[in-house]
Amino acid sequence: REGIFRSGRVGLALMFQKEVADRMVASPGSKNYTRLSVMCQHLCHASIAQVVPRSVFTPKPDVDAAWVFLQPHVSPLTATPTEAVEKFCTLAFSKSRKTCAAGLRTSGVPDELLDLLLRSEGLTGVERLNTLPVQALCRMAGVWSEHRELMARDEYYRRTGRHRIPLPRAGAIHASNTQPVPKTDLAIN
Numbered sequence: 001r002e003g004i005f006r007s008g009r010v011g012l013a014l015m016f017q018k019e020v021a022d023r024m025v026a027s028p029g030s031k032n033y034t035r036l037s038v039m040c041q042h043l044c045h046a047s048i049a050q051v052v053p054r055s056v057f058t059p060k061p062d063v064d065a066a067w068v069f070l071q072p073h074v075s076p077l078t079a080t081p082t083e084a085v086e087k088f089c090t091l092a093f094s095k096s097r098k099t100c101a102a103g104l105r106t107s108g109v110p111d112e113l114l115d116l117l118l119r120s121e122g123l124t125g126v127e128r129l130n131t132l133p134v135q136a137l138c139r140m141a142g143v144w145s146e147h148r149e150l151m152a153r154d155e156y157y158r159r160t161g162r163h164r165i166p167l168p169r170a171g172a173i174h175a176s177n178t179q180p181v182p183k184t185d186l187a188i189n
Helices: 018-025 035-043 082-093 100-106 111-120 134-153 155-160
Strands: 012-017 044-052 065-072
Touching: 012 018, 018 035, 018 044, 018 065, 035 044, 035 082, 035 134, 082 100, 082 134, 100 111, 111 134
Parallel strands: none
Antiparallel strands: 012 065, 044 065
16 A cells, blocks of 8 residues: 555546455355455455446456445554455455354364454354454454464474463453453463
8 A cells, every 4th residue: 555545545446257346345244255355345445336247248258247446444444464364364264154263273273372362352153254344353363463473483382282372461451442351251261
């Protein structure tokens, strides 16, 4: 995001296949909500401006097209770096039809980090990743990225595959909602 695109004032109108456009603008819980939806909506407000029928093209393609208007946000929805959101969403949406806990565990997220990810958004683990809002996935990506870096530097983790994650202190302010972390939520069983 450099030059005139940095300020968030210059929108783009781009044409895509209708199926891709539907994924870009999809809302949580819809069958079209994918990694592409999260990535687009993390940086822009995306909307379908007009559907273009296949009959207007020569030669006639097999699919319809759509004009998508992308209006960049003045700043991304969360402070999580775009690279972290992209990596986490790639991991998360590879198993998006599973529950949060099962999908992330299957993708190789350690149990301690999985518990922290779920608690950071107040999730129980039975929710499906493709039903979570963009902001929640982006915040989870931030937690995942921060603790993933800590685990990569930890010699004990490299040797054993287990890591003790530094948990927030009781009474500490939660970054996403500025509410104190309850003392009962700090224990990992």
